[in-house]
Amino acid sequence: MPAELFHRxxxxxxxxxxxxKDGTDSYMTRNEYSGVWLSSVPLDANEGAFxxxxxxxxxxxxxAELTQFEWIxxxxxxxEWLIPPRSSMPKARFKSLRRRIKNGRLLGYLNLSYC
Numbered sequence: 001m002p003a004e005l006f007h008r009x010x011x012x013x014x015x016x017x018x019x020x021k022d023g024t025d026s027y028m029t030r031n032e033y034s035g036v037w038l039s040s041v042p043l044d045a046n047e048g049a050f051x052x053x054x055x056x057x058x059x060x061x062x063x064a065e066l067t068q069f070e071w072i073x074x075x076x077x078x079x080e081w082l083i084p085p086r087s088s089m090p091k092a093r094f095k096s097l098r099r100r101i102k103n104g105r106l107l108g109y110l111n112l113s114y115c
Contacts, residue, residue, distance in 0.1 A: 002058040002059055002060045002061075002093070003058070003059045003060075003061065003063065003066060004056060004057070004058055005038035005039060005040065005056075005057045005058075005059065005081070006038065006039050006040070006041065006042045006043065006054060006055065006056060006057065007020075007036065007037065007038050007039075007054075007055045007057055008042070008043060008044065008049040008050060008051040008053070008054050008055075009051040009053055009055060010050070010051045010052055010053070011051075012051075012053035012055055012094075012096050015055065015094065016055075016094045016096065019092065020036040020092075022034040022035060022036070022084065023035070023036065023037075027082075033082055034084060035069065035082040035083050035084045036082070036083055036084075037049070037080065037081070037082055038057055038059075038080070038081045038083055039078055039079065039080045039081075040078050040079040040080070041077075041078045042054050042097075043078070047078075053096055053097075054096075054097045055094050055095065055096060055097070056094070056095040056096075056097055057092055057093075057094055058092065058093040058094075058095070059091055059092050060091045060092075060093075061091055066081055066083070069081045069082055069083045069084070
């Protein structure tokens, strides 16, 4: 069963057409890291995830392969990974999701497209 993870972006069409590209930053540490941020739940700007589109990313990889890329922080209510695209992204499938909002409340997400 594939792992279902989430990624927020402003560049969903390029990602769905060509896959992820590495981002590099220090991410509030002393070292630089490269990869793509994926999370166990949909994140938004409150958690530092920016972009107008939420992608559901299905990775057909064993959990043990993902564990090495997990960033663990105490007290966080979700899991997060910084995954180098070349490691497991060729095995990725993407779904573009749209928020369902009623009376200002988030009801869930609609599947817009699948690639």
